[in-house]
Every structure is written in C-alpha cells, then in structure tokens.
Amino acid sequence: MYAVNYHKPASIEDAVAAIGGAEEAKILAGGQTLLPTMKQHLAAPSDVVDVRGISGMTDIAVRGDTVTIGAAATHAAVAASSEVDTVCPALATLAAGIGDPAVRHMGTIGGSIANNDPAADYPAGLLGLGATIVTNQREIAADDFFTGMFTTALEDGEIITAVSVGKPDRAGYAKFRNPASRYAMVGVFVAQTGSGVRVAVTGAGEDGVFRHAGLEAALSSNWSSEAVDGVDVGSDGLMSDIHASADYRAHLIKVMAKRAAAAS
C-alpha cells in the first residue's frame, strides 16, 4: 500500500474539513473493499477519513414503521439487530449473507452502498425496498442514488450518515453465489411496499443494480413463484464474463426471483 494520511474525526464538520484539506481523500467506513483496493494500488488516496469515530454513526433505531441504520453499522450488527428484524427481516438475512463472518464484523452498510459494487448485496436490498439514503447534505431516494457501476449520486465531500428503510408488507432476497468467490453472480430482492411491488437485481447488470419492470408487473398481479414463470427476462444489458454469460445471468434472474418470492 502507498503511504496514506489517516484521520479519525469526531464530527461530521471535522470529517468535511479533513476531506476538503486533503489532496485526494477517501472515506473509510469498514475498509473491506477500500483497503484491498489500496493494497493492489487500484486506489491511491493521499488521505483516508475514518467516519467510525463520529457519534451516532453506528446507531440503529426504529421510529414508527421505519428503521434508520447508521452508515457505519457493520453487516454483523445489521444481521443481529432486533430493530432491523422488526421492520424487515429480509434485510437482516441479506446482511447475514455478505462476505464471511470476519468481513461482516468490519464491513459497513454505508461503505457498501457508497462503493456500489455491481455484485454487492446491499444495493439490491435498498433499491428493492425503496430506501432513503441520508447524507450530511440531503436525503436521496435509492432510485436516484445508484447511478451506475461503482457510481452513485454522491457529490465530492458528501458523507452518507444513515439509511432509512420503511416496513414492507413482505420482502425476500435470494442470490446465486459464484462457486469460488461466493459473490452474488445474480441476486434478486423482491418487496411488496406501500408504493407497489419492487424487484431489484444485483450481480447481473452492466450498469450495476437495476429494477426489473417485467418481474414487478408479474408479482404485482400475483405474488408467487409461479407468476415469475411467464416473465420474459432478456439478456440485453447484462454482464458476460468468465463466470457466466449474459444468457445464463438472465436465466438466474428468474430463478432467484422465484426463490426470493418464495422466501418472503
């Protein structure tokens, strides 16, 4: 790893100042992607600004039918949270399946969505649930947040502070793991929410996580695995690599959608 200056601010204001004062700063929330990337010299920030020392960043709280999860809450904390389980057990299940136990003890929800890896689990969960991403500047709907592969609506110096998720009527997540790396080759999150049925797909799209209108329409009229059978899932815009062709991923989207609906 190249030399880097480490900062651990105690407040958002200090974090913003540290970012502004650096040549090129990266926010460190759990480091389970950032640090390996820096070790491979694929990222070489001059400074890292650790947001885990900011008060409230790891809090998880329920108000009404909404759970608000601090950006620095670890996957293990979300998986074990009774608050998350009350509002959306499918999100807790999703968190319990990220990486491995040691990674779940360090990796955070804010870090995962800020990175928006095309094979990450959380983007599917938050887009599927129509979550709200809260930053130090504004609130961003998940539909507007995930803008492309490894790309989000975050501006320079903008820091995710929390994620809010409303209680769905029901929800489920299923993923097909790469047999070697265990990353989602395809993951599908399905949710019946107050604003309709939402289906979000990760691991498959060339532009990262996306919603699938055909699956949403089918599950809106009949919430069941069988409803998925008649949906035409095309391979346009899907990734093709040594792990899976676009056609195979298209097939997996249907299979995972069926399993996710059955799990809800």
Place this chain on the structure above:
Amino acid sequence: MTQVTMTVNGKAASGDVPGETLLSDFLREHLRLTGTHVGCDTSQCGACVVHVDGKAVKSCTVLAASLDGAEVTTVEGLANGELHPMQVAFNDNHGLQCGFCTPGMIMSGIDMVNRYKTEGRELTEEAIRHELEGNICRCTGYHNIVRSIKDAAASM
C-alpha cells in the same frame, strides 16, 4: 504518523504508525507476534484472523491506526498456562497439516463457538462449514478442522 495504544493479549502496546500500517504488520513487525500469519494479503484466506474487541476480523484488512483503545487477541494470547480448548481440540483431532492456516482457523473457531453460544444456536457441522467460508486450508480438506471445532465447542 498516528500514535496508537491498544491492548494486545492483555498487555498495553503502543507505537507511532504510518497511516498505511495494517494490523497484521503492526502485530508481526512492531510487536514480533508472528503467530498471526499473512497468507493471501487479499482478505480471502483468513490466516490473519485475530479478535478485535472480541470479534474475529482479518488483520490484513484493518489499519492499525484505527484501533486506538482496542483490545486485540492473537493466537499467542489464548493459552493461559494451559492450551485453550480450541488448541487442544486441533491437536487431538489432527486439525492441521502444514499449520499455516491454523492460527486463523483457531481464532475463527473460537469466535463462532462464542457467537453461537451467546445466541443460543446449535453449532452443527453444517454451520461450522458455512462459518469457515472466510478461512482457506489447502492441506486438510477441512474434515478434521470441522471435527476440531465441534469437539472444542463441547468443552468451551
């Protein structure tokens, strides 16, 4: 440079570390605790697993500078006059061959047993295999590692 003071295996350990120093390097190079192994250095193999504030983490993927005030336990800190039950079980069940992955296996094994006990869940063979997802062994085929952890769970 960042001044860090942490508790490692019950003793205070401090140093001035550059921002990029990994916990695995701090343990091995600064404190000469070479029981923690670095296998892949890409967060996959788990040979470097230690406990930070009681939880298993990959020490090659944590900055030492971020751990001011933390309590760290490495494989060297387990035996207290006698070997830890997990160490005994790995010995009794031939849970290792070359031994390179063993420190991480033992630290992950203890972590999973503790978590399952706290949560009141049964640590079945299937659960152990699933929990070992982040620990890679290239010698044993895992069978005796799984047996070791199951054996230790009964006496922990």
